[in-house]
Amino acid sequence: MKKxxxxxxxxxxVLLQNAVKAQQENVFPQWFDSVKLGVMIHYGLYSVPSYSGxxxxxxxxxxxxxxxDTLRQNFVKRVYGEDFSYFDFAKMFKAELFNxxxxxxxxxxxxxxxxxxxxxxxxxxxxWDTKTTNxxxxxxxxxxxxxxxxxxxxxxxxxxxxLYYSLTEWDNPIYRWTFDTAGIEKYVDRYLIPQFKELVDxxxxxxxxxxxxxxxxxxxxxxxxxxxxLTKTVGKDEVxxxxxxxxxxxxxxxxxxxxxxxxxxxxxxxECRSLARSFGLNRFxxxxxxxxxxxxxxxxxxxxxxGGGLMLNVAPSADGRIPxxxxxxxxxxxxxxxINGESVYGxxxxxxxxxxxxxxxDIYSAALDFDWVRNAPVKQCTEDNFSISWxxxxxxxxDTPMTFSLKADDEAKIxxxxxxxxxxxxxxxxxxxxxxxxxxxKGKKYLFEVLYxxxxxxxxxxxxxxxxxxxxxxxxxxxxWHGKLTWQRPVTFFTVNHGNLYAVATQDxxxxxxxxxxxxxxxxxxxxLLGSENADLKWKYADGLLTxxxxxxxxxxxxxxxxxxxxxxxxxx
Numbered sequence: 267m268k269k270x271x272x273x274x275x276x277x278x279x280v281l282l283q284n285a286v287k288a289q290q291e292n293v294f295p296q297w298f299d300s301v302k303l304g305v306m307i308h309y310g311l312y313s314v315p316s317y318s319g320x321x322x323x324x325x326x327x328x329x330x331x332x333x334x335d336t337l338r339q340n341f342v343k344r345v346y347g348e349d350f351s352y353f354d355f356a357k358m359f360k361a362e363l364f365n366x367x368x369x370x371x372x373x374x375x376x377x378x379x380x381x382x383x384x385x386x387x388x389x390x391x392x393x394w395d396t397k398t399t400n401x402x403x404x405x406x407x408x409x410x411x412x413x414x415x416x417x418x419x420x421x422x423x424x425x426x427x428x429l430y431y432s433l434t435e436w437d438n439p440i441y442r443w444t445f446d447t448a449g450i451e452k453y454v455d456r457y458l459i460p461q462f463k464e465l466v467d468x469x470x471x472x473x474x475x476x477x478x479x480x481x482x483x484x485x486x487x488x489x490x491x492x493x494x495x496l497t498k499t500v501g502k503d504e505v506x507x508x509x510x511x512x513x514x515x516x517x518x519x520x521x522x523x524x525x526x527x528x529x530x531x532x533x534x535x536x537e538c539r540s541l542a543r544s545f546g547l548n549r550f551x552x553x554x555x556x557x558x559x560x561x562x563x564x565x566x567x568x569x570x571x572x573g574g575g576l577m578l579n580v581a582p583s584a585d586g587r588i589p590x591x592x593x594x595x596x597x598x599x600x601x602x603x604x605i606n607g608e609s610v611y612g613x614x615x616x617x618x619x620x621x622x623x624x625x626x627x628d629i630y631s632a633a634l635d636f637d638w639v640r641n642a643p644v645k646q647c648t649e650d651n652f653s654i655s656w657x658x659x660x661x662x663x664x665d666t667p668m669t670f671s672l673k674a675d676d677e678a679k680i681x682x683x684x685x686x687x688x689x690x691x692x693x694x695x696x697x698x699x700x701x702x703x704x705x706x707x708k709g710k711k712y713l714f715e716v717l718y719x720x721x722x723x724x725x726x727x728x729x730x731x732x733x734x735x736x737x738x739x740x741x742x743x744x745x746x747w748h749g750k751l752t753w754q755r756p757v758t759f760f761t762v763n764h765g766n767l768y769a770v771a772t773q774d775x776x777x778x779x780x781x782x783x784x785x786x787x788x789x790x791x792x793x794x795l796l797g798s799e800n801a802d803l804k805w806k807y808a809d810g811l812l813t814x815x816x817x818x819x820x821x822x823x824x825x826x827x828x829x830x831x832x833x834x835x836x837x838x839x
Contacts, residue, residue, distance in 0.1 A: 294519065297426070298473075298506045299534045300612040301379035302575040303566070303603070305596075306430065306475070306538055307369075308384045308545040309412070311391045313584040314355040316547040317341055320555065321639045324581075325546030328352045328389040329436055329444070352389070353401065353437075361408035364586025366419035372588065373425065376596035377603035379611075380426035382475045382577060385413050385465060388443070390435035394468065398461040401437075417469050428473025431465065433458060433487055433511070435478075443478065454488055462492050470500050475521070475538075475577075476510045484512030493517065506534075524640030525722060526648040527572040531615060537569055540579035541595050543640065547581035554645075556591060559598035560828040561645065564756075566599065567770050567829050571759035573615035605797040606831040609761050609768035616760035616767060621782050625755040629654070630746045634716060634729040642725070643751055650722040652753035658714050658743045662706040668739075669732040672700040676721040680729070683713040696724075714743075757781070759829075767834040775816055775830055783812040788839040795832055797825030803832075 308325050318324040319337055330338040331352055342350050373381060386392045392402040394413035403410055413429065420427040434443035434453075441453035465471075474496060479487060489511035497505055509518035520535035522528050524543075528535060541562070542551045557565070566576050580596070582588050603610060629643055634656060642649050672680055675696035682690045682704055689712075694700035706712065718727050731741045758781040759770040771779055786807055793803045793814055800823050804815040814832065824830065 294534050295503050295506055297504075298380075298519065299575075301426075302570055302610050302613070303376070303378045303599075304380040304382060304428070304473075304536065304575070304577045305373045305376065305378045306382045306384075306545070306577045306579040307582065308387070308430075308540075308547075308579060309582045309586075310384060310387050310393060310546070311352070311355040311359060311389060312387070312546045313582060314358050315341070315345075316549045316581075316583065318544060318546075318548050318550060320548075320550060320552075321543060321637065321641075322548075323546065324544040324548035324550075325384075325387050327546070332436075353391075356391070356401070356406045359403070359406040359408055359584060361403075361406075361410060361412075361584070361586040364408070364410070364412070364415075364582075366412075366415040369416065369588065370419040370423060370425055372593060372596060374423060376578075376600040377607065378578070378596075379424060380428055380473060381416065381420065382428040382430050382473055383413065383416050384430040386432050386435075387430075388432045388434065388436050388478050390432075390437050392461075394465065396461065396464060398457065398464060413465075413469055417471075426472040427469070428475065429465065429469065429471045430475045430477065431462065432478040433476055433489075434481070443481070450482060450486060454486070459488060459491065463495055466496050466499050471496075472500065472504055473506055473508075475508045476518075479510050479512045479515075482512050484515040487512045489515060521577075522574075524649060526650040527569045527574055529572060531573050534575075535573075536575040536577045538577040538579060539640075540581060541592055542581075545579050545581060547583055547589070553591075557595065559595060562595055562599055563602050563828045564772050567759050567772070568620065568756055570610050570613060571615060571619040571761055571770070573619075602826055602829065605825050606770075606829070609763060609770065609796065609831045609833070611763075613761035613763040613768070616762050618760060618784050620756040620759040622754040622756045624752065626750055626752045629749040629751050631656075631749065632746055633741060634727055634747055636725075636727045638720075638725040640724075642753075646755075647751060647753050648755075649725070650720065652720050652751060654716075654718045654749045654751045656714075656716040656718070656747045656749040658745060658747045660706070660712045660714065660741070660743050661710070662708055662712075662742075664708050665706065667703055667705045667734050669701065669703045669734075669736075671728070671730045671732070672716075673726070673728045674718060675724050675726050677719045678727055679717045681715045683715070684710055711744075716747075765838060767837040769812075769832045769834060771830045771832065772828065775819070775824065777817045778813055778815055779832075780811055780813040782810055783807065784810070785837075787812065787834065787837050790839070791834055791836040793832055793834055795819065795823060795830060798823035 312325045312327040315327055316324060318327060327338060331342060385394055390401055392399060395404050395411040396402050403412055417427050436443055438453060440457055441449035493507055507518045508521050509515060520530060520533055522537045524539045525537055527537060541557050542555045569576050580588050580592050642652060672678055672694040674694045677695050679693045681688055689704060690702050692700045692702055731739050733739045757773055761768045793805050794801050800818055806813050
């Protein structure tokens, strides 16, 4: 009997391992890689204050309010009173204008094929009728199960239903993430696993976007158990998860955040970003922080050309309405896709995703003290893969030693010259601060050269000067720092679909359009501008350059804005 029991245990273990292995191998259902566009929605208690610093995430309001963020603390005291707590916002959460059907109708018009709704963010507040905690939307003036209503609104539509779910919480009585030092195992066992299974059983999402995982490995979070339960409940050919289930996690689609895309072709990926610089609504964001329609469409085209997709976040206000500017952007993207969708949905990347031009612009600054976070120095520049070379001179009024600190992500090189002679040269990286001292002499001119290189994520540069007593002092340069910002600006993008090559031009159209093309086309290739009734454009190919004659096109033929898609039919013959 004991031997039979041992065999049974081994058999169960093998079956579980095979189930997990099968899930990992089938975690990428075909539909996800083909749809390219989804809508993420950040909505919760943080939507009531809708406030944070310009470069902060407004959905992190709770964390900032209870730690050292004086901006949020002073805002609460001024607006809501001295004794106001974060969860007092629940009394003000009414969602009086929320309409799930209106949301889904808007998202359909945007061209999106799935949604990812924030069922629970890091504050632990749930937006469904959960039995696991009283901190949920049923216990607010709204008294609504938002997850249920959105799930129902997706039914019968060409819109898959997905959920964002934070694995950890800042305010859980069992374990307070980033505050407590012990208790994560108890939290996972008694709270996380039961709550996640409840969510899956009630709503059976096609997508789960996990988050809040980065302080733990995936075994501590028991992520395999959760993902396997989800897969068995929903079905391996339907369900997909992302890759944020703990360090060492072996599965899930990739989720670059506020990036220029990634060069990965063997694993699905979708960039997640908001229309502004926060996922939750931030009323502090100026208009210039929002993507224009042109920026949004061109960025989306770039991601698709690289084999990825876009999970575009919207940030509703506390009353449940999606702000008009966000609605307009969604509709503008949807209008573009209505004409050009055949180059997007179901497409694959071409061997050359896009052609680019080196672009350089002048920038000026009084100090080298920047934190671009998820952005670039100027809006037209890519967030990643740019460089800036700065120069300036300093003519000291007295003999004095000065110490400098240089911090950078990803890398900055500094050189100091006097009379053509290099006095110092060094490099700072994201892993190492650079410090050095120069003994300045009165009346001499010192030339400073700084070369900054940004690869990806969290761009910043800080050059700080200190006097001989270690006090930070102003760098009294002779003029403004003059910088040359350089990046490769993508111009023409390519995708492959329906046996055709698609070329997406983002430059203004004239009488002809030329771009480099890797490989001589078939002589019978037919070129069409999508949306145009002028179906057969003349072309020529010489020395690796394809030139399309556009002289026959009228203004009425050009239906798109910002990105113009040409179908190269027969290119692959």
